[in-house]
Amino acid sequence: MALLASASLYLPSAAHTSSDLSGEETISATFHDEKDGSTRTVQVPVGQSLMEAAHANDIDLEGACEGSLACSTCHIVIEDPELYAKLEEPNDDENDMLDLAYGLTETSRLGCQVIAAPELDGIKVRIPGATRNFAVDGYKPKPH
Numbered sequence: 001m002a003l004l005a006s007a008s009l010y011l012p013s014a015a016h017t018s019s020d021l022s023g024e025e026t027i028s029a030t031f032h033d034e035k036d037g038s039t040r041t042v043q044v045p046v047g048q049s050l051m052e053a054a055h056a057n058d059i060d061l062e063g064a065c066e067g068s069l070a071c072s073t074c075h076i077v078i079e080d081p082e083l084y085a086k087l088e089e090p091n092d093d094e095n096d097m098l099d100l101a102y103g104l105t106e107t108s109r110l111g112c113q114v115i116a117a118p119e120l121d122g123i124k125v126r127i128p129g130a131t132r133n134f135a136v137d138g139y140k141p142k143p144h
């Protein structure tokens with residue numbers, strides 16, 4: 001007993017915020033894809049964006065610019081307005097890109113900018129049935 005108590009003294013205090021000793025705390029996130037009607041619930045490590053989580057789980061969410069806020073292809077809609085309100089406000093760059101998104105809603109965000117955090121556990125998002133990407137769509141290299 002005394003041995004266990006003294007051993008716990010060596011645990012770094014930051015580890016107490018994690019749910020396990022591997023340090024990987026996760027939340028549950030559900031993606032509903034309007035394109036094919038599929039719904040998937042996955043575990044997302046805290047700190048990972050929902051776009052990264054989608055890609056890690058073969059969920060069909062685009063991300064043409066890989067999170068550099070230069071497209072709107074990672075557009076998602078947060079289904080629960082209360083969870084949406086817990087997110088940090090989108091910055092100007094994100095708002096500019098959202099303005100270009102197909103099917104923009106009051107609770108739209110860019111998936112690359114929504115970072116998994118404990119208060120977002122259980123989040124449900126919808127992937128709209130189409131995307132719009134002026135940077136990539138329509139670009140067809142032509143031979144000279």
Ligand code: FES
Pocket residue numbers: 051062063064065066067068069070071072073074097110111112113
């Ligand atoms: S991947 Fe381009 S803005 Fe999110």
